[in-house]
Amino acid sequence: xxxxxxxxxxxxxxxxxxxxxxCTYSNSAFQYFMWYRQYSRKGPELLMYTYSSGNxxxxxxxxxxxxxxxxxxxxxxxxxxxxxxTYLCAMSADRxxxxxxxxxxxxxxxxxx
Amino acid sequence: DTGVSxxxxxxxxxxxxxxxxxxDPISExxxxxxxxxxxGQGPEFLTYxxxxxxxxxxxxxxxxxxxxxxxGSFSTLEIQRTEQGDSAMYLCASSLSGLGETQxxxxxxxxxxx
Numbered sequence: 001x002x003x004x005x006x007x008x009x010x011x012x013x014x015x016x017x018x019x020x021x022x023c024t025y026s027n028s029a030f031q032y033f034m035w036y037r038q039y040s041r042k043g044p045e046l047l048m049y050t051y052s053s054g055n056x057x058x059x060x061x062x063x064x065x066x067x068x069x070x071x072x073x074x075x076x077x078x079x080x081x082x083x084x085x086t087y088l089c090a091m092s093a094d095r096x097x098x099x100x101x102x103x104x105x106x107x108x109x110x111x112x113x
Numbered sequence: 114d115t116g117v118s119x120x121x122x123x124x125x126x127x128x129x130x131x132x133x134x135x136x137d138p139i140s141e142x143x144x145x146x147x148x149x150x151x152x153g154q155g156p157e158f159l160t161y162x163x164x165x166x167x168x169x170x171x172x173x174x175x176x177x178x179x180x181x182x183x184x185g186s187f188s189t190l191e192i193q194r195t196e197q198g199d200s201a202m203y204l205c206a207s208s209l210s211g212l213g214e215t216q217x218x219x220x221x222x223x224x225x226x227x
Binding site: 008034036042043044045046049051090096104105106 | 117119144147150153154155156157158161168169171204206208210213214215216217219220221222223
């Protein structure tokens with residue numbers, strides 16, 4: 001079993017829809033949670049960063065972390081065709097030592113105009 | 114551009130050849146990471162430097178792989194005697210240690226071993 005599970009999709013939605021992307025994880029030591037966006041043949045771009053449980057909002061993006069359920073989500077409001085990309089969740093444990101990120105497989109999102 | 118840069122962006126090589134990739138991190142970042150990403154998968158951790166010291170290596174990093182970060186600035190990743198299974202995107206990320214540390218990725222080097 002992988003430490004981080006993510007539905008690979010693809011997920012296709014019409015422009016303007018609310019998108020929900022999710023990851024589950026098994027390692028209770030994870031404390032730092034991130035969402036990256038990756039366009040085809042490009043490097044991952046940091047979208048959201050959350051420490052421990054709770055919500056964080058940035059423009060059209062909202063990240064939620066529920067450590068009790070080992071479940072994280074990313075919501076995209078008013079989705080745009082330019083949001084079409086692969087969304088990767090990532091997490092890490094101890095910042096005092098190596099901060100290596102453990103990634104999900106990524107969810108491919110297509111927003112249809 | 115003050116982001117992470119990687120060179121070359123693409124590399125095609127024949128099985129058995131050696132290849133070397135370079136990563137230039139964001140200038141004030143003291144931590145540097147290498148990851149490998151294959152098609153349909155998320156990036157997987159390979160190795161990590163704090164300044165010039167290589168502090169952790171994944172078991173994915175066989176003895177054919179070596180990484181350096183002389184003087185704590187740019188880093189190189191060398192693969193000796195390449196195999197077809199080494200074909201992947203090699204990603205470099207850098208960060209500044211401390212509260213709120215986040216990793217910023219470069220564009221990657223796409224390697225194809227024929």
